[in-house]
Amino acid sequence: MDPRFKVAHREALIGVVLAIVHFIWWFGFAYGLGSKPVEEYSYIFGFPDWFFYSCIIGFVLVAITVIILAKYVLKDVSLEEEGDEQ
Amino acid sequence: MNIQVIIPMILFLAIIFFIGFWSSKKLESSTGGFLQEYFLGGRELGGFVLAMTMVATYGSASSFLGGPGTAYTMGFGWVLLAMTQVVTGYFVLLVLGKKFAILARKYNAITLIDFLKVRYGNSKVVVLLAAASIIIFLFSAMTAQWVGGGRLIESLTGMQYTTALFIFAVSVLVYVVIGGFRAVAVTDAVQGGVMVIGTLVLLIAVIIAGGGVPNIMQDLLNENPRLITPYGNEGNLSAAYVSSFWILVGVGVVGLPQMAVRAMSYKNTRSMHRALVIGTLVTGFIMLNMHLIGIFARPVIPGIEVADTVIPLVALKILPAWLAGIVLAAPLAAIMSTVDSLLILVSSSIVKDVYINYINPNATEKKIKNLSFGVTTLLGTIVFLLALNPPELLIFLNLFAFGGLEAAFIWPVVLGLYWSYGNKYGAIASMITGIVSYIALHFYNEAYGNLFDIHTVVIPVILSLIAYVSFSLLINKTKYIF
Numbered sequence: 174m175d176p177r178f179k180v181a182h183r184e185a186l187i188g189v190v191l192a193i194v195h196f197i198w199w200f201g202f203a204y205g206l207g208s209k210p211v212e213e214y215s216y217i218f219g220f221p222d223w224f225f226y227s228c229i230i231g232f233v234l235v236a237i238t239v240i241i242l243a244k245y246v247l248k249d250v251s252l253e254e255e256g257d258e259q
Numbered sequence: 260m261n262i263q264v265i266i267p268m269i270l271f272l273a274i275i276f277f278i279g280f281w282s283s284k285k286l287e288s289s290t291g292g293f294l295q296e297y298f299l300g301g302r303e304l305g306g307f308v309l310a311m312t313m314v315a316t317y318g319s320a321s322s323f324l325g326g327p328g329t330a331y332t333m334g335f336g337w338v339l340l341a342m343t344q345v346v347t348g349y350f351v352l353l354v355l356g357k358k359f360a361i362l363a364r365k366y367n368a369i370t371l372i373d374f375l376k377v378r379y380g381n382s383k384v385v386v387l388l389a390a391a392s393i394i395i396f397l398f399s400a401m402t403a404q405w406v407g408g409g410r411l412i413e414s415l416t417g418m419q420y421t422t423a424l425f426i427f428a429v430s431v432l433v434y435v436v437i438g439g440f441r442a443v444a445v446t447d448a449v450q451g452g453v454m455v456i457g458t459l460v461l462l463i464a465v466i467i468a469g470g471g472v473p474n475i476m477q478d479l480l481n482e483n484p485r486l487i488t489p490y491g492n493e494g495n496l497s498a499a500y501v502s503s504f505w506i507l508v509g510v511g512v513v514g515l516p517q518m519a520v521r522a523m524s525y526k527n528t529r530s531m532h533r534a535l536v537i538g539t540l541v542t543g544f545i546m547l548n549m550h551l552i553g554i555f556a557r558p559v560i561p562g563i564e565v566a567d568t569v570i571p572l573v574a575l576k577i578l579p580a581w582l583a584g585i586v587l588a589a590p591l592a593a594i595m596s597t598v599d600s601l602l603i604l605v606s607s608s609i610v611k612d613v614y615i616n617y618i619n620p621n622a623t624e625k626k627i628k629n630l631s632f633g634v635t636t637l638l639g640t641i642v643f644l645l646a647l648n649p650p651e652l653l654i655f656l657n658l659f660a661f662g663g664l665e666a667a668f669i670w671p672v673v674l675g676l677y678w679s680y681g682n683k684y685g686a687i688a689s690m691i692t693g694i695v696s697y698i699a700l701h702f703y704n705e706a707y708g709n710l711f712d713i714h715t716v717v718i719p720v721i722l723s724l725i726a727y728v729s730f731s732l733l734i735n736k737t738k739y740i741f
Contacts, residue, residue, distance in 0.1 A: 178741065181358035185677065188353025192346050192510055196502075203339050204498050207489040211480070214487070219472030221487045224335050228342045232543040239349050239539045243532040250528055252360050 177250045184247055191242075195235055202227035264575075265416055267584035268591065271453065272430050275446050275595070279434025282442035293628050294615075297439035298607040299369050304444055304525045306533025311451035312444040313521050313534065314541045315596035317347055317512065318454065320407040320567075322545060323590035327553030328566025334479065334486030336496040338550040343501075345546060346509040347518075348539030352531055354513055355522040358676050360531070362741065363523035370604075371516045371672070372612040374523070378675045378739070379683035383617070385671075388690050390612040392667050393516050394605055398642070399653045400660035401601040405646040408594040414571060415587055424646055427595075432639040435599045436632055440524070443599045450592035454545055457589025460582060461574055462548045465555045468577040478558035486554070503713035506720055507662055514669030515661070517600050520607075602642075606635040659697055662716035666693030669720060670727040678731075679738045685731030693723035 206214075207223035217225040289296040304312070322344075330337040359374070366377040372389045379385045408431075409424030416423065434442045469475040479486045490496050512518055525531050549570075556563075556573040563569050570590065574583040610631050615622060622630070645653060670693075671686040697719040704715050711718075 175361075175741070177361055178358055181356050181361065182677065185354050185356050185358065188350055188356070191353070192350050195346060196505055199339075199342065200498070200502060203489050211484040211488060216473065216476065219474075219476050221335065221476070223489060224339065224487075228339060228547060232342065232345055232547060235345060235349075236536075236540055236543060240536050243536050247528070247532050247535075249532075250357060250361075252357070252364055252527060254365060 180248045180250055187242065187246065191235070191238060195231070198231050198234070199227050202231065263580035264584040264587065267581060268415070268588050271588045271592070274449055275430065275434055278446050278449065279438040279442045282434070282438030282445060285441060286437075286439055293624055293631070294369055294611060296441070297628075297631050298603065298611060299520070299524050300439070300441035300444055302364070302524055302526065303441075304521075304530060306525075306530040307537060308444050308448045309521065309525045309530055310534035310537035310541065312447035312596075312600070313351065313518065313538050314348070314545070315447035315451040315454065315593065316517055316521065316600040317344075317542070317597075318451075318545060318593050319404060319597040320411075320590060320594050323454070323549060323593045324407075324411070324567045324570055326546075327549050327556075328563075328569040330550040330553030331557055331563065331569045332566060333491045333496065334483075334488070334554060336489045336491040336501065338547070338554065339489050340496070340501045340504050341546050341550040342543075343504045343509045345539065345543040346505065347512045348542035349535050350510055351513050351518050352522060352535050352538065354510075354673065355519060355676065357528060357531070358741075359519075359522050360525065360528075362676070368523065370607045370611050371519045371523075371668075372608065375671060375675065375686065376612075376616070379671075379686050382683040382687070385683050385686050385690075386612060386616060388687060389668070389671075390608045392664060392690065392694060393608045393612075396656060396660040396664050397517070397601050397605050398638075399656035401598055401605065402642050402645050402649055402653050403657040403660075404594055404598045404601070405642055406649055408591065408598065409646060410567075411571075411587075411591055411594065414568070421647060424643065428639060428643040428646075431595055431598055431602065432636065435602050436635045436639070439631075440603050443596075443603050444521075444524070446599065447596040450596040451541065453585075453592040454589045455541060457586040457592075458545050458548045458552070460578070461552050461570075461586050462555075464577045464582075465552050465559060465573060468559045469555050472555075475555050475558055479554070482557070482561075486557070497712050499712045500709065500714065503717045507665070507714050507716045511662075511665040511669060511716060511720060514665040514667070514672060516664065516668060517604050519668070519672055520604060602635065602639060606631065606638055609634050609638075658701065659694070662714075662719070663694050663697040665716060666697045666719035666723050668693075670724050674727055679741070680731050680736060681727065681739065682731045682735060682737060684734040685727040685729075688730035689723040689727035692726040693719050696722045 203223055214221045286296055289301055291301045295301055326341055363374055368374040372386055375389055376386050408427040409420055412423035412427055413420045483492055485492050485494055556569055574586045667690045670689045674681045700715050700718055
C-alpha cells in the first residue's frame with residue numbers, strides 16, 4: 174500500500190475518535206448537570222453550569238485538541254503522484 | 260430605511276465584485292487547464308481560504324437568522340443543539356482527509372462525481388444517479404436561499420422584493436460566472452470575515468444592552484426557567500432528538516457534495532492543517548455566539564413573533580445605524596457564500612459530469628469555456644425567475660436537500676475511500692436507499708411525529724449503510740486496489 178495512505182488512515186481514525194469523545198463530553202455535561210431541577214443549577218460567568226461545561230469549555234477543549242493535532246500529530250505528505258511533478 | 264445602514268452593504272458588494280474581476284484575471288493567465296481552474300480554483304487554496312470557504316458554504320441563512328431566532332424562542336436547549344455543528348469544523352477535513360485529496364489528484368477528479376466515477380469502475384448509473392441528485396436537490400436548495408437573500412435585502416432596505424432579489428441575483432451571478440470557484444472561495448473568505456466581525460460586534464452590544472450575562476440569566480429565569488434548561492421552553496426538546504443533530508449537522512455533513520468538493524481543492528497538507536484549526540475556531544465562534552445573541556435578545560426586545568426577524572430587529576435597535584449595516588451584512592454574506600458555492604457546483608455537474616462525460620467527450624477547450632460561462636449564467640437566471648414566485652415542487656424538494664443528500668452520499672464517499680470491498684452495486688443501492696427512505700420517513704414523521712423521537716436523517720443513514728455493505732458483498736464481490 175502507498176505509505177501515504179497509512180498516514181491518511183491513521184488521521185481519519187483520529188477524526189472519528191475525536192468526534193466520539195467530543196460527543197460524550199457534550200452529552201455528559203449537558204444532560205448530566207442539566208437534568209437537575211433549575212433551582213439547583215449553579216452559574217459560572219453567568220451561564221448555567223451544564224451549558225458552560227458542555228458547550229463553552231467543550232468547544233475550547235476541542236479547539237486546543239485540534240491545534241495540538243495540527244501542530245504535532247498530523248503529518249505532511251505530498252499530495253501529488255510520486256515522482257510526478259504535475 | 261436609513262441610508263447609513265445601506266452604505267456598508269454597498270461597500271461590501273463592491274469588494275465582492277473586485278474579487279470576481281481579480282479571479283477572472285487569474286483564470287485567463289492560468290496554465291492548469293480551464294476546467295480544473297474554473298471548477299476547483301486550480302487546487303491552490305491555502306489554509307485560511309479553505310477554512311473560510313468551508314465555514315461560509317456551510318453557514319447559511321439558518322446560522323444567522325433562523326437558528327438564533329429559534330434560540331430566542333426555545334432558549335439554551337437550542338444553543339446546545341446548534342453546538343453540534345462545531346464537529347463539522349474538523350470532521351470533514353480529517354475524515355475525507357489526505358486520502359481523498361491524493362486520490363482526487365490521481366484520478367484527475369475535478370468534481371465529487373469524477374471521484375465516484377473512477378472509484379466505481381466508470382459506472383454510468385453511479386454517475387447519472389449522483390449527478391441527478393446533486394442537480395435536483397441543490398438546485399432547489401439554491402432557490403430557497405435566493406428567496407432568503409431577496410427577503411433580507413427587502414427587509415433591510417425597504418425595496419420591493421423583486422428589486423431586492425434582482426440586486427442579489429446580479430451581485431452573485433457576476434462574480435461567480437466570471438471568476439469561477441476561485442472567486443467563490445475568495446469571496447467566501449471575505450464573507451466569512453464579515454460573519455465573524457458581525458457576530459462579535461452584536462454579541463458585545465447585546466450583552467451590554469441586557470446589563471451583563473448574570474442579569475440576562477435572571478431575566479430569563481423570571482420569565483420561564485425552562486429557557487435555561489437543555490429541554491426547550493416547553494420542555495419538549497428530548498436528549499435523543501437533540502443528539503440526532505450530531506448526524507444531520509455534524510458528522511453527516513461529510514456527505515454533502517458542496518463540502519466534499521472543498522476537501523479536494525487545497526494546495527498541500529500544510530494548508531489542510533491550518534484549515535482544520537481555523538475552521539474549528541471560526542465555526543465554533545459563530546455558532547456559539549450567534550445563538551447566544553438569539554437568547555440574550557429576549558430580555559432586550561421581548562415578544563418578537565417571527566424568528567427570522569430577531570437578529571435584524573435587535574441589531575437595528577441596539578446599534579448605531581452604520582454599525583447595524585456592517586453587522587447585517589453578515590447574514591447577507593452567509594446567504595451569498597452558500598448560494599455561490601451551490602451555483603458553481605450545480606454548473607460543474609452539468610458541464611463536467613453530464614456533458615463532457617456522456618454528450619460530447621471531445622469538446623474543445625474553447626467550447627467548454629463558453630459552455631461553463633453559459634450554463635452558470637443560465638442556471639442563475641432560471642433560479643432568479645423561480646425565486647420570484649417559488650413553485651411548490653421546489654419548496655418540497657428543498658426539504659430533502661440537506662438530509663437526503665447526506666443519506667445518499669455519505670457511504671459511497673466515505674466507504675469508497677476506506678473500504679476496499681465497496682463496489683458500484685453497493686454505491687447504487689446506498690444512494691437509492693438513502694434518498695427513497697429519507698423521503699418516505701419524512702412523510703411518516705410529518706403524519707405521526709418523529710419515529711423513535713429522532714430527526715428524520717438518522718434512520719436513512721443507517722439503512723444506506725446496510726445497503727452499501729450488503730450489496731457490495733453480495734453482488735460481484737471484489738477487492739479494490741487503491
